[in-house]
Amino acid sequence: MKDQLLKLRDEALAAIAGVSDAGAIQEMRVRYLGKKSELSRVLGGLGKLPTVEERRAMGALGNEIKQAITQALDAREAELAAAELEARLAAERIDVTLPGAPVRRGHLHILYQVIHRIEEIFIAMGYEVAESRQVETDWYNFEALNIPKGHPARDAQDSLFISDEVLLRTHTSNTQIRYMLEVAKGRTPVKIICPGRVFRRDFEDATHAMMFHQVEGLVIDKGITLASLKGALTEMARGLFGPDVGIRLRPSYFPFTEPSAEMDISCIFCGGKGCRTCKGSGWIEIGGSGMVHPNVLRAGGYDPEEVSGWAFGYGPERVAMLMYGIEDIRHFVTGDMRFLRQF
Ligand code: PHE
Numbered sequence: 001m002k003d004q005l006l007k008l009r010d011e012a013l014a015a016i017a018g019v020s021d022a023g024a025i026q027e028m029r030v031r032y033l034g035k036k037s038e039l040s041r042v043l044g045g046l047g048k049l050p051t052v053e054e055r056r057a058m059g060a061l062g063n064e065i066k067q068a069i070t071q072a073l074d075a076r077e078a079e080l081a082a083a084e085l086e087a088r089l090a091a092e093r094i095d096v097t098l099p100g101a102p103v104r105r106g107h108l109h110i111l112y113q114v115i116h117r118i119e120e121i122f123i124a125m126g127y128e129v130a131e132s133r134q135v136e137t138d139w140y141n142f143e144a145l146n147i148p149k150g151h152p153a154r155d156a157q158d159s160l161f162i163s164d165e166v167l168l169r170t171h172t173s174n175t176q177i178r179y180m181l182e183v184a185k186g187r188t189p190v191k192i193i194c195p196g197r198v199f200r201r202d203f204e205d206a207t208h209a210m211m212f213h214q215v216e217g218l219v220i221d222k223g224i225t226l227a228s229l230k231g232a233l234t235e236m237a238r239g240l241f242g243p244d245v246g247i248r249l250r251p252s253y254f255p256f257t258e259p260s261a262e263m264d265i266s267c268i269f270c271g272g273k274g275c276r277t278c279k280g281s282g283w284i285e286i287g288g289s290g291m292v293h294p295n296v297l298r299a300g301g302y303d304p305e306e307v308s309g310w311a312f313g314y315g316p317e318r319v320a321m322l323m324y325g326i327e328d329i330r331h332f333v334t335g336d337m338r339f340l341r342q343f
Helices: 002-018 020-034 038-043 052-091 110-124 173-184 226-241 292-301 316-324
Strands: 135-139 166-168 192-200 213-219 247-254 257-266 283-292 308-314
Touching: 002 020, 002 038, 002 052, 020 038, 020 052, 020 173, 038 052, 038 226, 110 192, 110 213, 110 316, 173 192, 173 213, 173 292, 173 308, 213 226, 226 247, 226 257, 226 283, 226 308, 226 316, 247 283, 257 308, 283 292, 283 316, 308 316
Parallel strands: none
Antiparallel strands: 135 166, 192 213, 213 308, 247 257, 257 283, 283 308
16 A cells, blocks of 8 residues: 555656646646545555554555645645746836837927027017007008008008908007007107017918018117117127128118118128029118107107107018028918928
């Protein structure tokens, strides 16, 4: 019996050592320790052993073997469970150092980058940024700016009318009047720039759009002259295009300024020598300017005998087109990401 038992033990231990599947352990428990196992069958024969000593000894050996097999099963089970966990962890491992899926970061529209640049230049010179409405009354858009009803200058700034008295503003000059009347209220100095969207009934082409932007400047104080206009414009041009750029004021006409001047910058492509962009002149026109007309000062609540002022206005689209070599004004509004992502 002893040999039988030892043989059973060796067989069981060898089988347990060789098992590689945690699920099979339970089967083995039944096979080697269950009621119908070989071990149970052999031990069932204990009663037939001739002496008490033999029975006792074989019983004890049987128990030892049961214990040994149980232990071996438990140990193997634990080993397999650990290995399984290890394998799962390895399979499900996340490499936190892998680069993630890129999220494309947006950025400010190129036109607003340029407008912000212009604002920064003027803020540094002590100007305030003023904004007002895009839907405006005839009075703020035209009449207060010395363009009475029926004035021929209206033809150059035809707009989209909502009613006889309300229109989409044709320039940001309405902000000048609103600032004088609603914010400054006769106080000096006034130093503002007015960026914003304007509308005209224009036929669209590479350089004209029915919706575009303007940046205007307005300064009012005692003793303001054209010299300070030229100084501010020069500062602005240098801030945008570099230290070598110059400004030229060319006599012109605007109803809201007297005298009036077109403002040119020295050609940023040829440095003033003359090239295709400046059509050989060495200068590029970028906007209008002049001394604020007495009627405009009056409309804004200022006495032209007491104070004087200057104003200028230009389109930041044109500046952006020059700065970045953009050939068509319509690119700014098509929303084509291939265009916008370049800047
Ligand atoms: N508001 C004018 C325009 O749209 C531009 C301008 C502003 C000209 C101030 C002179 C002075 O044409």
